Amino acid sequence: MRFWLFFLSFGFCLFESCNEIEDCTLDPYGNYAVATFDVLNDEVQIIAFDSIILEGFGRLPGDQDTLIGLLLPLPVENTEAVFHYYTDSSLYSLAITYKVQPLIYALSCEAAIRFYDLDTSYHSFDSLVIVGSEVHFDYVPINFEIYL
Amino acid sequence: MSLSILKSIYNILFLTLLPFIGMSQIADTVRIKPDWNPSRLHVGIEGSRLIGTAIKGYKRSLGGMVDLDFHRFLLAFEGGAEEINRLKTYEYTNQGTFFKWGLDYNLIPHNKYRNMVSLGLRYAKSRFSDQLTFAEENPWFGTQTLQFSNKDVSAHWTEILLRLNVHVWKNVLLGAVLRIELMKNVSAPDQFIPFDIPGWGRNWKSGTDDKTANMGFSYYLIYNFSFRKKEIPLKKIK
Numbered sequence: 001m002r003f004w005l006f007f008l009s010f011g012f013c014l015f016e017s018c019n020e021i022e023d024c025t026l027d028p029y030g031n032y033a034v035a036t037f038d039v040l041n042d043e044v045q046i047i048a049f050d051s052i053i054l055e056g057f058g059r060l061p062g063d064q065d066t067l068i069g070l071l072l073p074l075p076v077e078n079t080e081a082v083f084h085y086y087t088d089s090s091l092y093s094l095a096i097t098y099k100v101q102p103l104i105y106a107l108s109c110e111a112a113i114r115f116y117d118l119d120t121s122y123h124s125f126d127s128l129v130i131v132g133s134e135v136h137f138d139y140v141p142i143n144f145e146i147y148l
Numbered sequence: 149m150s151l152s153i154l155k156s157i158y159n160i161l162f163l164t165l166l167p168f169i170g171m172s173q174i175a176d177t178v179r180i181k182p183d184w185n186p187s188r189l190h191v192g193i194e195g196s197r198l199i200g201t202a203i204k205g206y207k208r209s210l211g212g213m214v215d216l217d218f219h220r221f222l223l224a225f226e227g228g229a230e231e232i233n234r235l236k237t238y239e240y241t242n243q244g245t246f247f248k249w250g251l252d253y254n255l256i257p258h259n260k261y262r263n264m265v266s267l268g269l270r271y272a273k274s275r276f277s278d279q280l281t282f283a284e285e286n287p288w289f290g291t292q293t294l295q296f297s298n299k300d301v302s303a304h305w306t307e308i309l310l311r312l313n314v315h316v317w318k319n320v321l322l323g324a325v326l327r328i329e330l331m332k333n334v335s336a337p338d339q340f341i342p343f344d345i346p347g348w349g350r351n352w353k354s355g356t357d358d359k360t361a362n363m364g365f366s367y368y369l370i371y372n373f374s375f376r377k378k379e380i381p382l383k384k385i386k
Contacts, residue, residue: 103340
């Protein structure tokens, strides 16, 4: 019986020691991919778009700024996002495919969406490199490098 | 599984079994004929689940066990049902059942009170459905309410057990079980990775990846149905 009581208290200690420390600020998942632009033969490496359109949504805010990088919002309900970039002289398009996985990052944190297997099904830039195929701010701060 | 987890498992088993190693330092033994005919049936209800249901508002669960003796072995079955409703900034619900079966080996068959310390192995299977609902705040698309669900997900795993049964009154026993759960395999869920698995516990470790190993502790209130008299094997002679 004494040993059983020891076993009982051992169990309670075990449960207590298994409590995890949760830090929601470490949540690395976001709802957008990141693209940077590399303008060939341009020392300042910036580009000004007249507008950027996300199909099914409309114009993205801040699309008329001069840019060296851009956040690409990814709709949760789809598995493809198509962006059109208008300049005063040309139109570029970029179609991104991805997979979506909802998850609870930690018990006391908000639920998050993990976007992974990022790929392009079409683009009309000079070239494009997929640097990181997952939206994960710890591992891959940039997803696409776009060359113009 | 990493070496450190294996080391921890070994250390826990070693420290828990240490008192019994000392008991076995005896000079001579008497060989007795094994009695393979079953003599009693243990039927138990899992007290830790009942207590959990009473004190944890988000969880309702019920569990039980049955075992039958064969010489020093016990053929054991466990089962239960679990319903979880975690209401945070999200709502996660999970309903399912689990079933475990396997063998225990009694380490102290000659105990005159028929107390028991045993090592066991279980194969466990769980079937469940779960659902996650939450509001996603997005600067581009506004606040969206998202709902994802998995139907009829199955999971199976293996457990190593250290079990202790103590007679407390007539045919009533108290049981305690330390479990090490390993080799979990979850069938491809429809929409998202389940956060809980009935019978296993938390599937997802906070902030990292899924839990490949888990540890559990259960308490049982057991009734002993004895249907024939079985001699307690003679204790070893010093």
